[in-house]
Amino acid sequence: MTVDLGLTSDQEAIAELFDGFFSNESPTTIARAAEPFGFDADLWSKVIELGAPGMGSAAEVGGGEASLSDLVVVAEAVGRSIAPIPLIEHLAALAVLDDADLVAGSAIATLALRPADADGLWRLVPAGVVADVVVGVDGDDLVVVRSAPPMSGPRNHASAPLADRSARTGDRTVLGPASAFQPVIDRWKVLTSAALVGIAEAAQKLGVDYVMEREQFGVPVGSFQAVQHGLADLPVLIDGGRLLTHKAAWALGRDESGILDWRSNDITDGTALAAMAFVFTSDGAAVATDRSLHYHGGYGFAEEYDIQLYYRRARGWSLVLGDPTDECLALSDRLYGPVEN
Amino acid sequence: MDFSLSDDVLAYRSKIRSIVAETVTPDVIERMHTTGTFDAPELNRALGTQGFLERATPGLGVGDPIELWVLFNELEKAGAPYDGLAVALMIAGVVNLLGTDEQKERILPSIISGEALVCMGYSEADYGSDVASIKTRAVKDGDEWTINGSKMWTTMAHEARWLILLTRTDVDLPKHKGLTMFILPMDTPGITVDPVHTLGTERTNATYYDNVRVGDEAVLGGVNNGWRTMVSVLAFERGVMGGSNAAIPLLRHFHDWAQEVGIFEQPITRERMARAAIDMQVASLLTQRSAWIAASGGSPGLEGSMTKVFAAEAYQRISRWTQETAGPLGLLQFHEAGAAGEGFVEYDARHSPVVTIYGGTTEINRNNIAERHLGLPKSR
Ligand SMILES: Cc1cc2nc3c(=O)[nH]c(=O)nc-3n(C[C@H](O)[C@H](O)[C@H](O)COP(=O)(O)OP(=O)(O)OC[C@H]3O[C@@H](n4cnc5c(N)ncnc54)[C@H](O)[C@@H]3O)c2cc1C
Numbered sequence: 220m221t222v223d224l225g226l227t228s229d230q231e232a233i234a235e236l237f238d239g240f241f242s243n244e245s246p247t248t249i250a251r252a253a254e255p256f257g258f259d260a261d262l263w264s265k266v267i268e269l270g271a272p273g274m275g276s277a278a279e280v281g282g283g284e285a286s287l288s289d290l291v292v293v294a295e296a297v298g299r300s301i302a303p304i305p306l307i308e309h310l311a312a313l314a315v316l317d318d319a320d321l322v323a324g325s326a327i328a329t330l331a332l333r334p335a336d337a338d339g340l341w342r343l344v345p346a347g348v349v350a351d352v353v354v355g356v357d358g359d360d361l362v363v364v365r366s367a368p369p370m371s372g373p374r375n376h377a378s379a380p381l382a383d384r385s386a387r388t389g390d391r392t393v394l395g396p397a398s399a400f401q402p403v404i405d406r407w408k409v410l411t412s413a414a415l416v417g418i419a420e421a422a423q424k425l426g427v428d429y430v431m432e433r434e435q436f437g438v439p440v441g442s443f444q445a446v447q448h449g450l451a452d453l454p455v456l457i458d459g460g461r462l463l464t465h466k467a468a469w470a471l472g473r474d475e476s477g478i479l480d481w482r483s484n485d486i487t488d489g490t491a492l493a494a495m496a497f498v499f500t501s502d503g504a505a506v507a508t509d510r511s512l513h514y515h516g517g518y519g520f521a522e523e524y525d526i527q528l529y530y531r532r533a534r535g536w537s538l539v540l541g542d543p544t545d546e547c548l549a550l551s552d553r554l555y556g557p558v559e560n
Numbered sequence: 561m562d563f564s565l566s567d568d569v570l571a572y573r574s575k576i577r578s579i580v581a582e583t584v585t586p587d588v589i590e591r592m593h594t595t596g597t598f599d600a601p602e603l604n605r606a607l608g609t610q611g612f613l614e615r616a617t618p619g620l621g622v623g624d625p626i627e628l629w630v631l632f633n634e635l636e637k638a639g640a641p642y643d644g645l646a647v648a649l650m651i652a653g654v655v656n657l658l659g660t661d662e663q664k665e666r667i668l669p670s671i672i673s674g675e676a677l678v679c680m681g682y683s684e685a686d687y688g689s690d691v692a693s694i695k696t697r698a699v700k701d702g703d704e705w706t707i708n709g710s711k712m713w714t715t716m717a718h719e720a721r722w723l724i725l726l727t728r729t730d731v732d733l734p735k736h737k738g739l740t741m742f743i744l745p746m747d748t749p750g751i752t753v754d755p756v757h758t759l760g761t762e763r764t765n766a767t768y769y770d771n772v773r774v775g776d777e778a779v780l781g782g783v784n785n786g787w788r789t790m791v792s793v794l795a796f797e798r799g800v801m802g803g804s805n806a807a808i809p810l811l812r813h814f815h816d817w818a819q820e821v822g823i824f825e826q827p828i829t830r831e832r833m834a835r836a837a838i839d840m841q842v843a844s845l846l847t848q849r850s851a852w853i854a855a856s857g858g859s860p861g862l863e864g865s866m867t868k869v870f871a872a873e874a875y876q877r878i879s880r881w882t883q884e885t886a887g888p889l890g891l892l893q894f895h896e897a898g899a900a901g902e903g904f905v906e907y908d909a910r911h912s913p914v915v916t917i918y919g920g921t922t923e924i925n926r927n928n929i930a931e932r933h934l935g936l937p938k939s940r
Binding site for chain 1: 561562563564565566569626634637805808811812815824825827830831833834835837838840841842843844845846848849851852855856863866867869870923926927929930931933934935936937938939
């Protein structure tokens with residue numbers, strides 16, 4: 220038997236390390252304090268000490284040689300703690316970059332999720348507020364641009380460090396054709412999916428803890444079946460999202476090209492699986508945060524309670540890519556063949 | 561995590577695929593939809609003759625539980641009538657786990673050769689979700705047990721050689737404690753079978769037990785130990801034996817029809833097709849997880865509850881929108897000219913309601929998840 224749906228012992232150690240690190244160094248007070256731009260420079264310098272920014276890079280350039288599946292474990296921990304650092308964007312961008320300062324983490328990299336517009340502007344780049352280097356598509360090319368980060372950006376739903384960045388001004392290098400961006404965006408989708416699984420899991424825990432503590436009619440509200448059943452839908456969204464995300468990471472890490480046989484539900488194509496994981500976990504995180512907030516009653520709507528932090532990030536971290544319907548249409552093209560329209 | 565199937569499993573899968581291609585002909589599928597008996601003896605025998613049923617029986621087989629998952633996943637995706645076989649192998653697993661040596665020798669060969677089916681008599685007219693309250697009585701007199709009562713929903717009773725029957729043996733004990741499971745031949749005198757026809761064409765039965773006499777050799781898993789036997793059966797049932805990719809044949813039929821009539825280009829249809837593919841991947845991975853847990857020596861009861869709730873509702877969502885998209889042509893039944901997806905669109909809209917009911921309703925499964933996974937108190 221080769222199927223093995225457990226974490227490796229290394230990955231268990233990684234999960235323990237990062238969950239422990241974030242719960243000590245990044246309780247939700249840190250995420251709150253970092254609003255509205257969602258970046259904590261101190262916390263970033265601490266993850267540098269852990270070697271996290273270069274974790275997935277090759278040993279020759281000083282990286283940690285971690286697999287994408289290992290990085291998934293880290294990204295989940297980022298999601299669970301909503302740590303205000305652009306680790307996911309950085310790790311995704313490093314799929315095609317290996318400058319020493321990026322591997323070390325003394326400079327921050329990110330990716331532009333959509334091609335530059337006619338004026339050469341990348342709109343609403345995640346981590347655009349703080350990134351020193353942006354990789355993305357401009358016309359037919361994949362380019363990397365080094366320029367001074369603006370250190371501010373528009374206030375937004377998720378308090379995420381989003382900012383517009385120029386694809387043309389600054390130190391610009393062409394890395395290859397636009398198609399070379401695919402591995403970067405696939406990697407970002409997988410890592411973001413993992414973070415969304417983490418968000419969903421944290422939201423579930425906040426909800427369960429709250430309904431056990433809050434009493435109405437003389438009993439914990441968690442003893443009402445309507446409340447229980449609303450929460451009982453969440454574990455399968457979390458576990459299903461985690462399995463799908465790991466399958467995508469596994470598929471992208473293989474040398475062989477994958478299978479796309481939807482007729483027998485046999486799919487090992489990494490790009491398709493990354494899109495699937497992204498759509499599924501975006502929905503799962505939205506549902507989990509929504510249910511959890513709802514079962515807090517009025518307090519869930521109060522700024523003071525943490526569920527609102529997760530509610531906003533569940534939406535923001537995924538919608539930066541675009542309407543999930545577009546992701547579904549692209550997936551449909553890949554699975555069933557493109558249509559003309 | 562490693563999602564690759566070993567070469568052995570891949571070889572096994574391709575053999576299963578070729579047996580399915582040979583035995584599950586359009587006629588066999590047609591027969592299932594006219595008789596309502598969801599079983600294909602020719603398939604069972606072909607699998608049995610090649611030793612695949614023995615390999616796949618939980619706990620007995622040389623094959624690992626991944627093979628059991630592969631077997632039923634392939635049958636389900638092919639749209640094969642496999643319900644009879646799934647129950648038979650599940651009970652073979654329970655006999656192997658809890659049966660005496662004499663029972664194993666007497667019963668197992670008939671099942672793993674693909675010759676004999678088993679039906680399950682737990683539910684009664686008045687007790688379904690609260691199955692521990694059933695009233696069918698078994699009373700011991702000397703060396704003999706006498707069984708009286710009736711069961712509802714005894715699917716496959718009209719074809720099965722064996723019956724597994726949940727009875728009350730002690731009325732003074734708390735409801736879960738006074739139950740005993742029996743396994744007996746269906747031709748034992750005193751058993752009668754009446755057909756019950758359903759919305760989804762599937763035929764099931766009401767069965768009646770009038771002074772049915774058996775000896776101790778029919779007790780499975782110990783007197784007053786029937787609840788434990790039930791729990792082992794349910795762990796298998798909500799595990800890996802089909803019931804998670806039911807929409808795959810529907811999606812094939814719908815896709816081909818939608819392409820043919822030129823409505824596949826609609827963005828809403830393509831979006832839904834993509835979401836359906838995602839749900840089917842997730843359902844398949846969750847089932848694979850149950851198989852993997854079983855292969856690693858665990859018992860995937862709780863994971864099975866999660867999988868069942870998710871997969872059943874996904875199938876219902878998909879069968880609803882495929883029918884809506886097809887409009888009036890989605891109302892036409894098998895063999896009617898123009899029927900969407902050759903009539904499968906209409907059929908699945910009729911069949912899918914049952915999947916959130918049988919094998920434990922979604923509410924019972926959500927109770928299970930809330931209490932055992934989330935640690936919430938017993939509900940009120
Ligand atoms: C086609 C078919 C085949 C079947 N085959 C078999 C078979 O082979 N052998 C066999 O033994 N049985 C079989 N069954 C029976 C099946 O297991 C039961 O139908 C099922 O367990 C539900 O029981 P019930 O129908 O009595 O519904 P009830 O238990 O009366 O439930 C009615 C409704 O109330 C809800 N409900 C009940 N209790 C609770 C609770 N505690 N909390 C919240 N909601 C609750 C249920 O979810 C359901 O929606 C079959 C059923 C069907 C339809």
